[in-house]
Amino acid sequence: MIDKGTIDKVMETAQGQITEVVSEFVNLKRRGINYIGLCPFHNEKTPSFIVSPHKGIYKCFGCGKGGNAVNFLMDHEQISFIEAIKILGKKFHIHIEEKELTPEEMAHQNDRESMLVVTTFAAGYFMDRLHKSDEGKSVGLGYFRERNFRDDIIQKFQLGYSPESRDAFTKEALRQGYKLDFLEKTGLTIVRDDYKADRFRGRVIFPIHSLAGKVIGFGGRVLRTDAKTAKYLNSPESEIYHKSKVLYGMYQARQEIARQDRCILVEGYTDVLSFHQAGISNVVASSGTALTPDQIRLIARFSKNLTIIFDGDAAGIKASLRGIDLVLEEGLNVKVLLLPDGEDPDSYAKKLGGEALRAYIQKHETDFIRFKTGLLLEEAKDDPIARARLVQDIVRTISVIPDSITRTEYVKDCSNLMKVEEQVLYMEIGKLRKKRQEDASKRTHYNENQSPGNSGMSAPAPVSDPMLKQAASSSNPFEAEEREVLRFLLKYGDAMLGEFEFDDGKREVSVGEYIVAELRQDELESVNPLYNRMMELYEENFRNENFSSSRFFVSSSDNRISSLATDLIAHEYSLSRIHDKLGVVSTEEDLLDELVPKVVTELKWKKVKILLDEKRQLLKKAEEEKDEAGFMELLQDFNNLQQAFIFISKALGGRTVV
Structure with missing residues (x-):
């Protein structure tokens, strides 16, 4: 076991260096104070994966994944919390002492x-x-x-x-x-x-x-x-x-691929070794198999530029051509290099050496579609049927490219090479793209009809944690309001709010102290145990010296808590910039003394409203059953709730009682 102090040290260090941790697996580019890249957890062509060094979190606004550096490593590598701590401890030179596992403990791994x-x-x-x-x-x-x-x-x-x-x-x-x-x-x-x-x-x-x-x-x-x-x-x-998800040499090549913004793909293990020995280390191997979508996405996370090296085997080249459409479909820029007859990447790297090999690649690598067009034209020669098949083949390849400008440039080139009018190519490309869209629409419609409740959403993943099972099994009518209260607690919990009247007198409080006091005095709890646990943790820790609510929850070793905290902190809300009557722009933080009491009161208003609705139903039932004693007791409760509801409604601007 690793002691808590060491775990806390590793987590704090990793949170401060989250960009360094994530950049080992994702090609990140600076955007303002944050970094952006393609999400490693789902297939996307437009980056929606954000890393915030200031907050120490990552968040994908496409698939919803988020958390701290430890969460990232656990999710990405599918490893345990302790394994992630060990890896990060080694990375940041933090000595980790742990007792040697007994055979019994090893059996429980x-x-x-x-x-x-x-x-x-x-x-x-x-x-x-x-x-x-x-x-x-x-x-x-x-x-x-x-x-x-x-x-x-x-x-x-x-x-x-x-x-x-x-x-x-x-x-x-x-x-x-x-x-x-x-x-x-x-x-x-x-x-x-x-x-x-x-x-x-x-x-x-x-x-x-x-x-x-x-x-x-x-x-x-x-x-x-x-x-x-x-x-x-x-x-x-x-x-x-999983062979289809791995590329040989990617671990050794990933940083150089990102640095050069180019990946070189070869076929075998020794090809990779010889390139590294020649000083070219942005190279990976497919291990003799056709590229899979997962492997392509793995490359795309580090660079959008790919050079594929072929030896002189014509049959092998033609077999590989069929798979490269997948690469283009993922939005990569593909070039190919054909080595001289009798050479393979291993032999040619040793023959030329690093400098000459780099120069050879730069001089002879060719855009893939031009290469494919030239290769097939040579094969078709003057056979009109073969040339017609060639046009169809090239059009099919161009049609999968997602970027319209890139498609336009290829149409111009291929029109000149194949002596076919551009308009003809555009028409064929349009037909193919339309058919693909229709097929995709049919698949989506089918999946929606198959999903639970026909909701158009996929079924939720199985929940194994008892706490989350309980939360998932019961609907939460206060979900939006409770999440908003938690967001203010986590994001601004340490900020001072001003003076408020409490049972023990008037005093200045923080946002977090105000929220806790308001919810506890009315004994308000959530049907979601995770929300209750976060409130309990806040109460237990917020008076500790140097306590920071956002840092505390984001760096939690409980993956559920850190993920939810990241989601709440990272999410942008429409209240973040507010115009007052004079046209002055205020930030959300400037208006905490107005917004925090409002969100807490909104939650109370909704809880009382639902309680009133429930009491109405019970009153109706008691009246039908002629239960006079029960009816009078319920009526008293109903009147008390109604008075509270009127009071809260006035605080919110005089909402109508329904």
Whole structure:
């Protein structure tokens, strides 16, 4: 366990450096006092993800995600609170002491954490075997030396070797106390009845990292020339590794991609290694598979500019062309580079070296649509049917580009290249885009009809927390008013409000003290337990020295509290700038002495109004049942509530009793 003081120190440091934390995963650009980028939690083409260094929060106004630096890391990497604290502690050089977990405590760790522990051990084991075993040095290290990879590159990518012996790794892992269940779930060990074997035996190992640097999977290359097995082998899909969402080398390349605002995509592991060795480190690999939407969005988070490098294999190029439409659809600017015959990125990087390779890329990379048009024109030659198919193919590609100006430029170029009138191309593009919109509309209509209550909204995610379950199961008629009161409490709780009359006399109070006193004197509680918990926490802590309401709740270790606090603080309200009768613009903060009592009174007004409605129904029922005693008691309650309601209505400007 980590002591609370250390956790608080890590959270405070991370909150002050939230931009640095988030920028490791999202390409952020300054906008005023904040930073903006594409949200990593949902697919978007227009940035709506904001990081506020001043407030120490992030907030997406598209999908609603928000919180502090720890929340971000937990959500993004799907890790526990303690794991996030450890990562941030290491990042900010904060020493974290914790007791060693007992076997019983380790057994209570969830599957994902246990699998990450196993893959971390495996990566260390494979590296150790590469450098310290005779077999590893002669076979594995010998292979890397033969490929001319330097030691610093081998270390940078944590390359390793798995012994030829059937179950050498599995035996060592079991001896060290790692469970066979997790060895199997990570795909490191193949288990069939009593048979156990190492998946990657006899292969050099390429660890695959998450954006946070965690080893989540492995690629292995067999070295035996007579092996009747696949040359390359990857970890199977698991809780921690999804091949379609990962790009090899992204962890090592992400900062350089953002700095250069360009990503270079190659095919294999050694292509990435050779580029890094040549000094070009903004490069990632698709590991021999067609690009997926998730991988494209991963690139887009760091740069909108992508250069794809092909070797001279014509069949491979044509297969790849079909997938690049997905890249254009995501709004990326795509260029392609065709290497000379017989060369691949690995060999050519070693042949040219860094400086010459950079110059070659800059000189020979070509806009993708021009490249595709030229390639298909060469293939079609003078065949009219083939040329017609070419036009349709190119039009289909241009039609997926979201930016209209970019589409216009491509239409002009392709019209000249293909000798087809621009108007014809525009008409075909229009038809395709219209059909896509109609198809999307049908899908949306279908999803709306399938959603609960036909509300047009997707079903809410399952709630596992008992407190949130209770809140979700009961409707809250005071939701808007209670959130507004909480917003003032969190955003301005420390601000002084002025003098107010209380039971113990007239005194000056803060916004937070006023809200607490007003709600407590009328014993007002929410049907939402989370709102009540935040009020309780405020009461318990607001008199502490150096207490800051916004910082306290945003940096809460309770993800529900910090997320709600972020949402309330980040949200812009129409009252934020107000014109008085003289035309002078006031900020919300200037008018706290008017606005805070008003929002509290609004909440009281609505609560009393609903209580009156309930009493009316009970009075009606008592009258129908001829319950005279019950009727008189209810009538007394109703009259008291009505007097209170009239009083509150006058305070709000004389609202009519209904």
